[in-house]
Amino acid sequence: MARPVWSGTLTFGLVSLPVQMFTATDSHTVRFHQLQRGTSDRVRNKRVNERTGEEVPLDEVVKAFDDGDEYVLVEPEELDDIAPGRSRTLEITGFVDLRDVEPIFFDRTYFLGPKGKEYTKVYALLEKALGEAGAAGIATFVMRNHQYLVAVRAEAGLLTLHTLHWADEIRDPRREIDNLPGRTKVTDRELKMARQLVDTLRIDWKPEDFHDTYQERVTALIEAKRTGKSVEKAEPPAESTNVVDLMDALRASVDRAKKPSDQPSGHGGKKRANSGDTSPPTHIRDAAAKRRSGGGGRRKGGGAGSSKGASLDTLTKAELYRRATEASVPGRSSMNRGELVDALRGARQHRATS
Incomplete structure (x- = not known):
């Protein structure tokens, strides 16, 4: 207990x-010790008298308030x-x-x-x-x-x-942030599309569906360094959305979000990627580029932005996750890139034999 x-x-x-x-x-934060580089010597924090440089026992440490002219000493029992x-x-x-x-x-x-x-x-x-x-x-x-x-x-x-x-x-955000939007105007079309995106991405709150993927990657990094293996780097952050391409980004996001809802997720309802996943920037960039070019051509093997013909090993994690969503791979939101590749290969083999 x-x-x-x-x-x-x-x-x-x-x-x-x-x-x-x-x-x-x-807290499941991975705890690290501090070592001097090039050695196995631990580095520790000590209470040291800044005048003499000598370590001070805990029972000799007292609280003191600096009033500008002198220190006012306060004993623990006085606070009680x-x-x-x-x-x-x-x-x-x-x-x-x-x-x-x-x-x-x-x-x-x-x-x-x-x-x-x-x-x-x-x-x-x-x-x-x-x-x-x-x-x-x-x-x-x-x-x-x-x-x-x-x-x-x-x-x-x-x-x-x-x-x-x-x-x-509680800090006043208007004093802390100097570029709040204030009375910035948005169009009715933009607001309608943004509301549609919110409604499309609406989920039931199930905290067990979310995992601290960063700590999992830290643990994997430690194990990889211990065994001499290499570690895959994380995906780069998504690029900022250009105001000119805002409607394209919203429309592409809504289209992408609608796909999982058309099929069962394997968990009894719609499920999105956890907070460690990012939306694929290429999907939005391709839609914006197509609009700017007046429609543009099509890539071999599929539509604009398609990667249907590409090997799974060459796809980004975001593209792998999109495919896992289309294939209704269960547990995909908590998978790393390697696990997504294995799951998609397993799903492909299952379809081939069924």
Whole structure:
């Protein structure tokens, strides 16, 4: 069982509920050590006195605030003494509609559990009440010398706690970004086509369909370097869409997105590539080039932009993914380039023998 990162008392009105808080998420980032180049010597960070150059033990380190003229020293126990509720109270001051809390305010998520079996009834009562009301309890509490604004909500039969940013921590985008579109005008045709693209690409939210493909590639890189194998480089980023070719890009995107919806995906519904995949820039560039040239000729073996006659080994990942979509290859959104090639060859052999 996991160890709680905080325990205290959740209060709402005159009701008190002892709870424990558990981390709800994990990070699967690959952790690297630091070495001096050309050696196997570890490089470590140390607390060093900048005047003497000597290492300082942790128990001799104190917090200090620089007020400009001198340092004001603060001991850890002094921070605990001034913490609201002495760091052990999670007081709900009111309830809000979940839809009123903008996503930008949410930070981290934790699970809340009752501190003992004798508190399960109060816990279940609050969970059911919040779930039926579609509400969240807004509260504050102190953990590790930091006060948090939080939202407590019902989720899948338990209480979850979401830390929120304070209002003055949210930056004003108009002060941060100097080239926001403002009153930039778009045509009705462009807006209609963009809406059509959004509707065509609409999916059901299934988080299990998405994978951290970058971390998978980092792991593959480490294994390849360990075994002396080569590693395939990622596809280059998509080129920016020229404003002149905007309608071509939108139309080509809609046409491409419609193809998977005409056939079953193998997973019970439409499914798009995960966040690690990019749309093939050649598809959009060819459509734009065709329009600029007044229609243009056709390539051998297929239409403009077609790669039907090309070997699978010569195709980009984006082109392989498009073919996998047309062939209804299951699990294609989480495949790397090599896996797409193998899957397409398997599908081709299956069609030849059936």
